[in-house]
Amino acid sequence: MAKIQGKKNSTKKEVIIEKASKLFREKGFGAASMRDLAENVGVEAASLYNHIQSKSEILQTICFKVANEFMTNLEQVESSSESTLKKMEAIIRLHIRMMLDQYEFIYISDHEWRHLPEPYLSNFLSQRRSYRKRLGDIIEEGIAKGEMKHIDPYVAVLIILSAVSGIDSWQRSRKSTSAEALETNMVKYLIEGLKK
Amino acid sequence: MAKIQGKKNSTKKEVIIEKASKLFREKGFGAASMRDLAENVGVEAASLYNHIQSKSEILQTICFKVANEFMTNLEQVESSSESTLKKMEAIIRLHIRMMLDQYEFIYISDHEWRHLPEPYLSNFLSQRRSYRKRLGDIIEEGIAKGEMKHIDPYVAVLIILSAVSGIDSWQRSRKSTSAEALETNMVKYLIEGLKK
DNA sequence: GAAAAATACTAACAAGTGTTAGCCGTCGAT
């Protein structure tokens, strides 16, 4: 029953989702067609439906895979016994690294979630809201403990998340700056801005 | 020859572009249809073509209007005789304010430029590259003059532009934080991260 | 090797896409 198609030991469904993520990023979810996708997979459009149920199921899979991964990692950080600054640094580094090596998935989760059908859309947004809230709580704690400067936690979260998400416009022109330098400099900037 | 339709003294073409910007933001350029737009304007789809030439002409108009506005303001700042820190602060404040009161236009210019047809796409991207380069030059000068901490200028620009662009996800949930507080806190964070 | 399950294909659907042609009414200018 299992199939070992594609390049490595991955389901055809996984291959489809991988190709789709590349396509969705390039053209946007709305402008990417199933016939486009089929051609990239090397198959006729109708054949895709033996592995997936609909176009938007692909989007759902990608968005929630990313959301869950971030959520899981946040819980791990939260339950650690580091300082609040170290916690934020860990989260920032994680975001940067995921952006670097799961670029396509994260880009789509960041930019194409608008096209999720209900009730997934509401679900996704509520998960996102919760994530940001919990990041804000860490910063609030950091301020209370005197480890961070007095700043609106929500604005700080906004800046941090937007900044790492902006790496997408670096991805193409990765000429001058290396990945390590990018991470180092970003952490420097973003953490210095928090420190008291 | 001029017509005084819409609400204020604005051309019908301007009304169309305004409605379109709202629609493109909500559904994305690809998913927004001309019939959708027509309905919002209060007219049949075909009638739109008495005022515009194509769907993508609308996108071009919006994208280049925004790009030119930013470019003009950058030139003004560049030619001033303020310190490099003041220059960056002025630019950041300008970005935030434009994001607040020209939200729809800027959002589209930020997120939907991918759908520009050539040669406008290349043109747009080159203008964007130039803008970032010149911002980076200001920061480089700030470092050389000892006003800013040693940081990769390109990364700093990336962070700043992404952060202000991220205000879009604030726009909807503008409950807790006021516009002034948002600006104050953002400037605080972003400038503190630069200062030596 | 036969039976069964999985997955490919072709053809087609109903709906929606941007856009054009051609027509008709409403104005302001001559």
Add this chain to the structure above:
DNA sequence: ATCGACGGCTAACACTTGTTAGTATTTTTC
């Protein structure tokens, strides 16, 4: 009063969309 431009309308075009039915072909299981 007439002309001509303007801007609205209806119909239609040529295509693309996501998706389904039905059938053939390949692959797995026994």
